[in-house]
Amino acid sequence: MKQTKKLSLAAIMLAAVLSANGQKPISAPKGGKAISNELIGIFFEDISSAADGGLYAELLQNGSFEYSPADRDGWGPGTHWHFLRPGHSLGFMEPRMSAPLHPNNPTYMRLHVERVREFYDYQGWKGVGLQNDGFDGISVKAGASYTFSAFMRNVSGDAKQVRVALVEPQGWGKDPRLLAEATFEADGNDWKQYQAVLTPQEDCTKAALQVLVLNTGEVDVDQLSLMPQDTYKGHGLRRDLAEALEALHPKFMRFPGGCVVHGGGDGFWNTYRWKNTVGPRHQRPGLKNTWGYHQSMGLGYFEYFQLCEDIGMEPLPILPCGVSCQGTNGGWGMKGQAQEVVPMEEMDEWVQDALDLIEWANGDATTRWGRVRAEAGHPEPFNLKYLGLGNEERISPEFCERFKYIYNKVREAHPEIVIVGTAGPGSHPGNGDFENGWKLAEELGMPIIDEHYYEKNDYFLSSRQYDKYPRDRKTKVYLGEYAAKDKKLIDALAEALYLIHVERNGDVVCMTSYAPLFARKNATNWDPDLIYFDNERPYLTCSYYVQQMFGQSAGNYYYGDCVTIDNKTNLQEQSVVLNTNTRRLYIKIANASDQTKEVRLNLSRFGSLKPNCTITTLSGQPGDENNFDAQPIAPKKQDLKLKKKMNMQVPAYTFMMIEAQM
Secondary structure, X not given: OHHHHHHHHHHHHHHHHOOOOOOOOOOOOOOOEEOOOOOEEEEOOOOOOOOEOOOEOOOOOOOOXXXXXXXXXXXXXXXXXXXXXXXXXXXXXXXXXXXXXXXXEOOEEEEEEEEOOOOHHHOOOOOEEEXXXXXXXXXXXXXXXXXXXXXXXXXXOOOEEEEEEEEEOOOOOOOOEEEEEEEEEEOOOOOEEEEEEEOOOOOEEEEEEEEEEOOOEEEEEEEEEEEEXXXXXXXXXXXXXXXXXXXXXXXXXXXXXXXXXOOHHHOHHHOOOHHHHOOOHHHOOOEXXXXXXXXXOOOOHHHHHHHHHHHOOEEEEEEOOOEOOOOHHHOOOOOOOOOOEOOHHHHHXXXXXXXXXXXXXXXXXXXXXXXXXXXXXXXXXXXXXXXXXXXXXXXXXHHHHHHHHHHHHHHHHOOOOEEEEEOOOOOOOOOHHHHHHHHHHHHHOOOEXXXXXXXXXXXXXXXXXXXXXXXXOOOEEEEEEEEEOOOOHHHHHHHHHHHHHHHHOOOOEEEEEEOOOEEEOXXXXXXXXXXXXXXXXXXXXXXXXXXXXXXHOOOOEEEOOOEEEOOOOOOEEEEEEEEOOOOEEEEEEEEOOOOOEEEEEEOOOOOOXXXXXXXXXXXXXXXXXXXXXXXOOOOEEEEEEOOOEEEEEEOOOEEEEEEEEO
16 A cells, blocks of 8 residues: 555656656756746737727727727717617717716716607618727627627616617618627616627628617616627637737736836826726726827736736736836936836835735735635636836936835745846946946846847847846846837848847846737837737738747757857857757757858757757748738748758748757
C-alpha cells in the first residue's frame, strides 16, 4: 500500500513537470543566455473606437442615452437614434432624468404614444418608437441569434405591446425590409428588464433595430442592447477581433491605456476609475473618451481580466498615480504648467484605489472587493501579478513626490505585486524625462520601468538602443508603446530587426507591446495601428504578422552565435531562441535590404534536434501593405529538412522563422 502511494506521488510530480506538448522539459545547452519568456504582449487602449463599436460586441450605439456635448459638440441623448411613427401614428419622445433606472446613468427616453394608426401602404408597420443604426449600420448573419434587452417602465395606461425588429432600411417613404422580429408585453410600473431573441433569415450589412410601442400611453425606456449570442468564449467580446488577439500568442495585456488612464487632455475630472467598470452594466457610469467620443464602460475591468484569463495572458492594469497627462488643456510642449496634480492630502484615495484593485483581483469572496468580483460571476481570484502606476507622465518633481508615495504604500501592503513604473514620454537616453524616470526607478529599486517611443522606420532599422544599457541594473525594461510610423512591409521588417535586438537583450528587456492595437474604419484617431476593422472583418497589417511570429516563438534562452550572415549590415539581424519547456527551437532571420543574403547555420550544440521542421516566411516589396481591399502580405509556412550545419539564402525584404523540435 505504501508503495502504491509513492508511485502515485511520483506520477503526480512527473505530470507537473511535463511540458505543454506532453514531453519533459530539457536543460539549455551551454552558451545561451537566460531571457524573458514574456517579451511579446499586447496593449489595449480605447482609441479609434477600439471598445464600443469594436472589441465590445454591443451592436447598438448610445443605448443608455448618455451621449452629451461633453463627449462631442452637438451630441445629446438622441444621438444615433431616429424617432419613428409609421402608419401616421402620433406621439413624441422626451429625454428625462427624474427617477432614473440608476443614478450613474440618469438619462432615459420617454415615449409618448398618442395615437396608433396603420395605413394600407405601410403594410403592417405602426406604432411610436425608436430606431438605432448601430455603428455605421448593424451587421447580422442569417441564422445567427441576437439578444435584445431593454429596461422599460410603463408610466400610464394598460400594459404595452412592444415590437422589436431587425430591418434593412429602404430609404425615405419606403417600408423597411423585415429581417427578424419579436413582440413582448411591457407590464411593469417600475423599471423592469425585458429580453427577446432575434434570428434573421438573411445576411445584412446595414441593418437597423426598431423598437415600437403599439398602444397609447407613456413608456420609459433605457439601457437598450443588441448583443450577438456568438461572442468570444461567451463573454461578450467580438469573436473575430478577440481571435485575432489570441493568434498573436501574447503573454500579457496592458490596459486600459494610455492617455485614457489619467484623463488625457481633459484633466483629472475625466480620469478612468476602475471601480466604475466592474458592476452590472447599467450601473457603470459612462465617461468621455479622451479621443473624442463616449465610453459606455461595457468593456471594463471585469471584461479585461476575463479576456486575459481566456487567452492565457497576464493582466497588467495601469492606474493613475496623482498626476495628469502633461497634454491637459492643450499643454503639450509647455514646461509642466498643464500637468494637474492631486493635493498630497488627497493621495490616500488613489492609494486605496490601488489596494482595492489588488483585493478585487486576488482576494477571496469573503473580502469586500473579492465579493464584488465573485458576485459578477468569477468566484476564483484572477491572480494578478503586475500593476502599472502612471502612464508616460512628465517626470516632474510633483510626479516624483506622488509616485513615491503610492509606490511605497502599495509595496508595503503587497510586496508580492510587481510594480511597473514609467519613464515618461519619448523614452530615449538624453531625454530629460527619461533620465529623471530612470533616476527615480533606481532610487526606489523599481522592478520594471515602462518606455514609450514612436519613430520612423529608419530608427528601428538602425538603432540598437538596448545593446548599450547597463547590465547590472535591477530595474528591467518594458517597452510598452512603440511602432514605426507607417504600416508598409518595410516598417514591419524594421520592427522585426528591432525585436530581434530586443531578444538579444532579453535579460534587460522583459516585455514589449506594439501600440496602438485596434482602429475602426472611418473612426481612426491614430495611424498606424496593428489591426484595422469594420463591421464585417478585421484586416491584419504587416506589423501584425511580425508580432504574431515573435509571439509564436517565445523562449527562455537566447543563443547569439549559431547563425552567421555574410556581409551583415544593420539591415540584417538573427536570433536563436530555445523554449526549454516546450522543447522547441526558433531561428529568426530578418533581411530588410534589397539583396539576397547568404546565411550559415551551426546548431551542433542542440544534440537532440529533429530534422523535420517548418519555416514561416513574410516577404514582399518594401512598399507593400495590407488594407481593406487587398491583403497581399501574409506569412507562408512550408516544411523544411533541417541540418545542424547548413547554408541558406534569405531573399531581400524577408523575415523568416524556423521552428524545430528537440
